[in-house]
Amino acid sequence: MDAIGAFGITEPAHGSDLNSIETVAVRDGDFYILNGTKKWVGNASVADLSIIFAKDEQTGQIAGFVVEKGTPGYDARPISKKIAVRSSIQADIRLTDVRVPVENRLTEGSSFREVGEVLKGVRPMVAWQALGIATGAYEAALDYTLERSQFGRPVAAFQLVQEKLADMAGAVSSMRLMTLRASRLLDDGRLTHGGASLVKRDCARLARRVCRDARDLLGGNGILLDHDVARHFADVEALYTYEGTDHVQSLLVAREITGLSALK
């Protein structure tokens, strides 16, 4: 790996409502000076390059600014005490008079249109993550229920358990088809914003259901960290929220279907 990157949009007070971000960029000769705070930014405390989104004070336009590692005034602290995605780093960032050269400004765009293009590519990847989590949870539950005996039989032999296993297998298959289709459309340049939101939303929902059922099928062991299912159960909650919450994805899908936006 040549360099680690970070992509910072979210702020403590602005998550779904990204157009309201308060981080500000003020032009000062050949530099912009950034001030503000960011939250939840992946790899921000170890990144070689962080793209920080800020409002240009002069124009009110939102743009990305590349902040290089070691730039004075950039202070990123890893977020601790998480119940999910504990192996990855997210950080809070404080930007205090961070000077970046004007050539580090990424875009002249006046909105999050460019960010939307990035998210359109990333959301199908999140759907693949959901598929990975669901597959892991399903396979662990299948192994466990075949191994675990109650009433003198493997619990996988009971009809109610079999219905759950069949539901899980069906969900995983549906997710596989959806992710494959979305990625092919993306490769062909035919995936719409609504389509990207739909695959993220529905795969996150299905993965959440699979993890919940897997947790149940492990009985009490389903809440122990010794088994991967508890980890999947927690991780899917983060996935349900990042790259846009379930609600926001629904609104983006419906905006495309109806031509009416429920968002500002």
Ligand SMILES: Cc1cc2nc3c(=O)[nH]c(=O)nc-3n(C[C@H](O)[C@H](O)[C@H](O)COP(=O)(O)OP(=O)(O)OC[C@H]3O[C@@H](n4cnc5c(N)ncnc54)[C@H](O)[C@@H]3O)c2cc1C
């Ligand atoms: C593990 C993880 C990694 C992340 N990585 C990054 C990253 O690398 N870079 C980055 O910039 N951000 C990152 N984020 C932030 C993530 O994108 C936000 O958490 C997400 O967009 C939601 O914002 P929020 O947490 O402020 O929730 P809020 O926006 O405050 O939402 C709270 C609740 O209100 C609902 N809500 C809000 N507005 C509406 C509405 N109009 N209609 C209906 N319901 C609504 C939401 O759906 C949700 O249920 C990450 C988050 C997590 C958890």
